[in-house]
Amino acid sequence: MIRWYTKLYQKNLIHLLNRLLLMSIEQELIQGIQKAFKEVYNTDTPAAPVIEQTKREFVGDYTFVVFPYLKLSKKKPEQTGNDIGEFLKKELAFVSGFNVIKGFLNIEIGDSFWVKFLNDNYALSDFGKSSAKNKKIMVEYSSPNTNKPLHLGHIRNNLLGYAVAEILAYNGYEVIKANLINDRGIHICKSMLAWMKFGNGETPQSSGMKGDHLVGKYYVEFDKAYKAEIDQLVSGGMEKEHAEQEAPLIKGAKELLLKWEQGDAETLRIWKMMNGWVYEGFELTYKRLGVNFDKFYYESNTYLLGKKAVQEGLQQGAFYQKEDGSIWIDLTADGLDHKLLQRSDGTSVYITQDIGTAQMKYDEYKMDRSVYVVGNEQDYHFKVLQLILKHLGKVYAYGVYHLSYGMVDLPSGKMKSREGTVVDADDLLDELHHTSEKITKELGKTEGFTQEQLSELYEQIGQGALKYFLLKVDPKKRLLFDPKESIDFQGNTGPFIQYTYARISSVMRSAPAYTVVPESHSLLSEEKELIYTLYRFNEAVELAGKEMSPAVMANYAYELVKAYNKLYHELTILKETDEQKRNLRLMLSAMTRNVVKTSLRLLGIAAPEKM
RNA sequence: GGUCUCGUAGCUCAAUUGGAUAGAGCAUCUGACUACGGAUCAGAAGGUUUGGGGUUCGAAUCCCUACGAGACCGCCA
Numbered sequence: 001m002i003r004w005y006t007k008l009y010q011k012n013l014i015h016l017l018n019r020l021l022l023m024s025i026e027q028e029l030i031q032g033i034q035k036a037f038k039e040v041y042n043t044d045t046p047a048a049p050v051i052e053q054t055k056r057e058f059v060g061d062y063t064f065v066v067f068p069y070l071k072l073s074k075k076k077p078e079q080t081g082n083d084i085g086e087f088l089k090k091e092l093a094f095v096s097g098f099n100v101i102k103g104f105l106n107i108e109i110g111d112s113f114w115v116k117f118l119n120d121n122y123a124l125s126d127f128g129k130s131s132a133k134n135k136k137i138m139v140e141y142s143s144p145n146t147n148k149p150l151h152l153g154h155i156r157n158n159l160l161g162y163a164v165a166e167i168l169a170y171n172g173y174e175v176i177k178a179n180l181i182n183d184r185g186i187h188i189c190k191s192m193l194a195w196m197k198f199g200n201g202e203t204p205q206s207s208g209m210k211g212d213h214l215v216g217k218y219y220v221e222f223d224k225a226y227k228a229e230i231d232q233l234v235s236g237g238m239e240k241e242h243a244e245q246e247a248p249l250i251k252g253a254k255e256l257l258l259k260w261e262q263g264d265a266e267t268l269r270i271w272k273m274m275n276g277w278v279y280e281g282f283e284l285t286y287k288r289l290g291v292n293f294d295k296f297y298y299e300s301n302t303y304l305l306g307k308k309a310v311q312e313g314l315q316q317g318a319f320y321q322k323e324d325g326s327i328w329i330d331l332t333a334d335g336l337d338h339k340l341l342q343r344s345d346g347t348s349v350y351i352t353q354d355i356g357t358a359q360m361k362y363d364e365y366k367m368d369r370s371v372y373v374v375g376n377e378q379d380y381h382f383k384v385l386q387l388i389l390k391h392l393g394k395v396y397a398y399g400v401y402h403l404s405y406g407m408v409d410l411p412s413g414k415m416k417s418r419e420g421t422v423v424d425a426d427d428l429l430d431e432l433h434h435t436s437e438k439i440t441k442e443l444g445k446t447e448g449f450t451q452e453q454l455s456e457l458y459e460q461i462g463q464g465a466l467k468y469f470l471l472k473v474d475p476k477k478r479l480l481f482d483p484k485e486s487i488d489f490q491g492n493t494g495p496f497i498q499y500t501y502a503r504i505s506s507v508m509r510s511a512p513a514y515t516v517v518p519e520s521h522s523l524l525s526e527e528k529e530l531i532y533t534l535y536r537f538n539e540a541v542e543l544a545g546k547e548m549s550p551a552v553m554a555n556y557a558y559e560l561v562k563a564y565n566k567l568y569h570e571l572t573i574l575k576e577t578d579e580q581k582r583n584l585r586l587m588l589s590a591m592t593r594n595v596v597k598t599s600l601r602l603l604g605i606a607a608p609e610k611m
Numbered sequence: 612g613g614u615c616u617c618g619u620a621g622c623u624c625a626a627u628u629g630g631a632u633a634g635a636g637c638a639u640c641u642g643a644c645u646a647c648g649g650a651u652c653a654g655a656a657g658g659u660u661u662g663g664g665g666u667u668c669g670a671a672u673c674c675c676u677a678c679g680a681g682a683c684c685g686c687c688a
Contacts, residue, residue: 052627056634065630067668077668103668104631145688185688299688326686336614336684343686350688379615380683406616407682414681443650461650473624477617478681485622490650491636492624499650507647536627543627555625558635565651574647611650 026051028092029062029107036087043072053536059099060106061532067103077103112519114531118584119516121534122591128537128598130172138365139165139403140178141373142291146278147187148216150285151415151422152481153375153408156470159604160405161373162291163471163550166602171545176365180297180357183275189256191215192270193249194222204277210426212281215274216417223418225249261347285425289463290604297357305356306348309392310341318391334387336380341388354385355392362396369399371548376404376476403548406478408470423483432462432487439489445611460606461495467605468494472554492558494605497596500561502611504593507573514586521580526567530588533563537595541602550603557599564592 034045046069054060066073066080073080081100088095088107096110121127141161144154161177169175195202195218204211226249233243244250259267286292310327313319319329319341327342341352348356361370372382382402389397407414408423415422437458440446446454465487472492473479489495523531540556543549573589576582597607 050630052630055631057632063631065669067630070668102631182688187688324686340686345686347686349686353688375682376616377682383615404616409681439650445648445650469623477624480623482622485637488623488637493636493650495650496636499648503648503651510647539627547628551625555635558625562635566653568647569643569652572647576647610648 025094025109025113026062028094029064029088032088032091032095033064033084035091036084037069037072040083040087041073041075046072054106058101058104058106059108061109062107064105064107065103066105070103081105111521111523111528114523114528114535115517115519115521115584117535118531118587118591119519122587122594125594126598127591127594128541129170130541132174133172134174135172135369136174136176136365136367137168137369137371138176138178138361138367139168139371139373140180140361141165142286142293143180143182143374144282145182145185145187146215146275147191147219148417149210149212149281150425151417152425152428153415153422155289155425155428155466156405156408156479157373157375158286158289158291159467159470160403160475160550162289162604163553163602164371164373164403164548166604167541167544167550167553168548170541170598170602173545176295176367177293178295178297178361179293180299180302182299184260184271184300184303186253186257187219188271188275189253189260190222190226191219192267192274193253193256194218194225195274196270198225204280210281210284211277211279212285213424213426215278215281220418220420222249222253285429288429288459290606297360299353299357302357302360303348303353305360306352306354307342307356309355309359310348310352313341313388313392316392318393329388329391331384331387336384336387339384339388351381351385351388354381355388358385358389358396358400359394362394367396367399369401370396371401371403373403373405376406376478378402379404401548403475405475408479408481411480411482411484423481428466429463432466433458434462435486436462436465436489436495440611449610457608457611460608461489461498461611464494464498464600464605465489466494467603468497468554471550471603472558474551475549495611497557497561497600498605498608498611500564501593501596501600501607502609503568504564504589504596505609507589508586508593510574511586511589512574512582514583516587517580517584521584523584524571526563526570527584527588530560530563530567530592533560534588534591534595537599544602553599553602557596557603560592560599561596564589564596 029051030049033049037043037045049064049069051062051064054063064084066077066084070077070080073083075083078100081103085098085100085105085107089098094109094113095107097108099106139161142154142158144150165175165177198221199218202214204214207214209217226247229247229249230240230243233246234240238246256267260271310319313329314321314327319327321327324344325346326340326344328338328340330338332338339351340349342348358370361367374382379402382400382404386397386400389400409415410421410423412421440458440461446457449457469487470479537556540552544552567585567588571585573582573585576585600607
C-alpha cells in the first residue's frame with residue numbers, strides 16, 4: 001500500500017518536474033545564447049533570441065539564426081555562429097554538438113536527453129495537458145436558426161467550436177460551451193405560416209420526417225410560394241421591389257411575427273410546437289456528431305435584454321437618439337459608420353440582442369474571454385459589437401473574440417437553404433457511413449465484430465474522414481466541398497490516423513513486458529525523429545490553443561503518424577531480439593498511441609482499437 | 612461606390628508567424644506483402660508562390676499597385 005502511494009507520488013513528481021523541464025529546454029538554449037553574448041562579446045544580451053526547429057535536410061535539432069545579432073557580435077556570421085555554438089556546448093550538458101552553415105547555427109541535442117524524455121513520459125495518458133490556468137473561457141458555437149436543418153456549413157461550425165473548446169480545456173482553461181439558439185424572428189414565422197397554410201397538420205410522426213427537416217421543408221415551400229406571388233404581381237405590372245413587400249405571404253409572416261411579439265396564444269402554441277420538432281432533430285444530429293453544450297441560450301429570452309443596455313448607453317451619452325425615436329451609435333471615430341441599435345418603433349435589432357446576451361453571459365460566468373464561433377460574413381457585426389461594448393464601458397468587451405471562419409462553398413457557389421442548394425448534414429453523415437462500410441468490407445479486417453460493433457466502426461471512420469477533412473484546414477480559410485468527389489480515406493486523412501492508432505493498438509496487444517532503457521542507449525534516425533515529434537506535442541497543443549486552430553492539431557497528428565509508420569516499416573518492433581531496442585520501440589509505440597489518441601480526442605474524432 | 616478577407620504543383624492543403632534548396636496528400640508513373648495490420652512504405656514527375664514594383668543580410672509572409680475570387684456595408688437575422 002505504502003509502496004503504491006510512493007510510486008504514485010513519484011510518478012506525479014516526475015510528471016511535474018518534466019513539465020518544468022519541458023518548459024525550459026528551449027528556454028535554456030535562449031538563456032544560454034544570452035549568456036554567450038554577454039560573456040563572449042561582452043555586450044548587451046538580445047532581448048528574445050528566437051530558436052526554431054532545424055529543417056530536416058540539415059543536421060541538428062534547434063537552429064539559431066545569427067543574422068539579426070551581428071551588430072552585437074561585430075563578427076562575421078560564421079564566426080558568430082561558431083562562437084556561440086562552442087559556448088553552448090560547454091555550457092549546456094544536453095548540447096552534444098553543432099554546425100554552422102552561413103548564418104545558421106544548428107544545435108544538436110544528445111540522444112540521452114531524448115531517451116530520458118521517452119523514459120519519463122511514455123506511460124502518461126495525459127501527456128501535454130497543462131495544469132489549471134484559473135481562467136474561464138466561454139466558447140459559443142453552433143447557434144442555429146430553428147427554421148431549417150443543419151447543413152455542411154453548420155457542421156464546420158460545430159466541429160470547430162467543439163474542437164477549440166477541447167483544445168482550450170487541454171491548455172488548462174476552464175471552458176464553458178454555449179449555444180445561442182436563434183428561435184425567434186421572421187425566418188421561423190415563414191416556416192410557421194407555410195405549415196399553417198399548406199401543412200394539413202403534418203407532424204414528424206405522421207410524415208416520418210426528422211423534425212428539423214419537416215420544418216425546413218416548409219421554409220422552402222414558403223419561399224417557392226412567395227416567389228410565385230411576386231412573379232404574379234410583377235406580371236400584373238407591379239415593380240419588383242414593391243411586389244416583394246406587397247406579396248400576401250410576406251405580409252402574413254410579418255403579421256405572425258407581430259402576433260408572436262404580442263404574445264398571441266395560438267401563435268405561441270404553434271411556435272413552441274414547431275421549435276420542439278426542430279430541437280428533437282438537432283438533438284439527434286448533435287449526439288451523432290458527438291458535440292455537446294454546457295449552456296443553452298434562447299434568443300426569445302434574451303432579445304429584450306439589450307434594450308436595457310441601450311437605455312444605459314443613452315444616459316451615459318455613448319449613444320444618441322434621433323427625432324423619430326430611433327437610437328444610434330456613432331462609430332465614425334473608430335473608422336466605421338453610424339449603427340442603428342433600436343428601431344423607431346422601439347423594437348430591438350439583431351445587434352441589440354447580442355449586447356444583451358453578452359451581459360447575461362458575463363453576469364452568470366464572469367469569464368475572462370468570450371469566444372464566438374461565427375462565420376466571417378459577420379466580421380463587421382462583431383467588430384461593431386465589441387466597439388459598442390467598449391463604448392458602454394464594459395470590462396468584458398476586451399475578452400470578446402470573434403473566431404471567424406471561412407464559408408463552406410460548393411463548386412456552384414454559396415449554399416442557400418431557401419433554394420435547396422445545400423449539403424444536408426444528416427445526408428452527408430449517412431453517405432460517409434456507407435462509404436466507410438464499403439471500404440471496410442473490401443479490406444476485410446473486421447473478423448469477430450458484432451453487427452453493432454461494425455455499425456459503430458463504420459460511423460467512427462466515416463466521421464473521422466469528414467471531421468479531419470474539415471478541421472485540417474485553417475479555420476480562417478474558406479473551404480471548397482465538391483459533393484461529386486468523395487472524401488478520401490487514404491493519405492492525409494482521418495482514417496489514416498485512425499488506422500495508425502489501430503495498428504499500434506494491435507502491436508501493443510501482443511507486446512511482451514517492457515521497461516525503460518539506459519540513457520546511454522543510442523538512437524537510430526527513425527527513433528530519434530519519432531521522439532522529436534512526440535516532444536513537440538506540447539508545442540502543438542499550445543499553439544493550437546493560442547491560435548484557436550484545430551488545424552494545428554490535425555497537421556501535427558498527421559506528422560506524428562507518418563513518423564511512426566516510417567519507423568514501423570523500416571524497423572522491427574516485436575521481432576527485435578535486442579531487448580533494449582525492443583523496449584525502446586515499445587515505449588515509442590505506447591507513447592505514440594497515447595498522443596495520437598489525445599490528438600484525435602481534441603479534434604472530436606474517435607480512435608478505434610481495430611478497424 | 613466604401614470597407615475587409617483571400618490568391619502557393621492539375622486538384623485539396625502545409626510552410627514553426629520575416630529565415631536555409633517552398634513541403635504533404637490526391638490524381639499519374641515505378642518499386643516493396645508466404646506480413647509485428649498494404650487504409651502502409653520507398654521513389655519519379657509536377658512551382659517565376661496571380662502579374663509588376665518596393666522595404667533588407669533574407670519575402671509566399673510586410674508595404675504599394677494591377678488583375679482575379681469572395682464577403683460585408685439594411686429600421687433583415
